[in-house]
Amino acid sequence: MSITSDLLRGHTETIILASLWEQDSYGYEINKEIMRKTDNTYELKEATLYTAFRRLEQAGCIKTYWGNETVGARRRYYSITSSGRESYRTRKADWEEAKRMIDKLLI
C-alpha cells in the first residue's frame, strides 16, 4: 500500500481538481470522497491535502471562500476555476499517455 501511496501522491492535485469538478467542496469532504471511492483504502494526509490546495491556489486553478454555516464553525470551501478545468484536462491527458506507455512496457 505504501508504494501505491507514493504513486498516487504525484497525482494529488489532479485528484483534487477532479473532485471539485462537479461542485465546490472543503478539505474533509474531499478526503471523505476519496476514501469512499477507493473503498477506504486510500486517504490523503492532511499535510499533503493542504499543500496541494496552496499550490493549486497559487497557480490560479482553484479559488477559496469561507462558508456561511449558521451552526458550528465556518468551513473553508474551494471551487475550481476555468483555468483549473483547463489544467485538469491536460493532466488527465498526460496520465492517459503515461498509463498507455506503462501498460506497453510491463508484461
Add this chain to the structure above:
Amino acid sequence: MNSRIRDYINDLFQNAPMTKKAVDLKEEMIVNAEEKYKDLLAGGYREEDAISAVVNSIGNLEELFRELEREENEYVYMEMEMQIRQKKALYTAIAIGIYIFALVVFMFCCAMSEIFSYMWFMDMVGFIIALLLCIAPTCMLVYVSQLLPKESRQKERRTEGYQEWNERGTRSKELRKSISSVLWLLTLIIYFFFSFGTGAWHITWIIFLIAACVESIVHIIFPKNK
C-alpha cells in the same frame, strides 16, 4: 467539543510563519479535524481511538509551512517594490513641478524688467532665484536614480556571478546618466548666467562644446560595461 484536537493543531503551528494565511490555514484544519472526529465517534470509535486517528492523519507539516513562507516572501517583496516605485514617481513629479515653477518665476521677472524700465535689474534677479530653485529638484532626481532599479526582480533569479556583474554595470550606467543630466543642466545655467551678465552672446556658446568634452570624459571614467 473536544479541545484536545484544537490544542494539538495549535501546538503544531508553533513553527509556522506568523501570517494571516497561516492563521486561516490553522482554523481550516481545526474545523475539518473536528468534523472528522465527530464522524469517527458516530461510526463507533472510542474517544481515544478517534483522537489518535485524527492526529495520525495530519502528517508532516514542514513542507506546508515552507510553502506558506515562500508565498509570504513573494508578497513582501512585491509590496516593497511597489513602495519604491511610488516614491520614485512622487519625487520625479515634485522635481518637475519645481522646475516649471522656476521657469515661471524667471519669465515673470523678465516681463517685469521689460515693462518697468526702473526694474531693469529684475531679469538678473529672476535668473538667480530660478537657479536657486533648481538645486532641490536636481538633487531629488539624482537621489531617485539611485533607488532600486526596475529590473531588480528578474535579477534576483539569475545566477550570482552574473548578477554581480550585471549590477555593477547597471549602477555605473545609472551614475553616468545622472552625471550627464546634471552636467547639461549646469551648462545651460552657466550659459544664460554669463550671457545675460556680459551680453557676450557671440562667444558664450562655446560652453556647450566644453560640456560635450566633459561628457566624453565622464564616459571614459564610467564605461558601459566594466
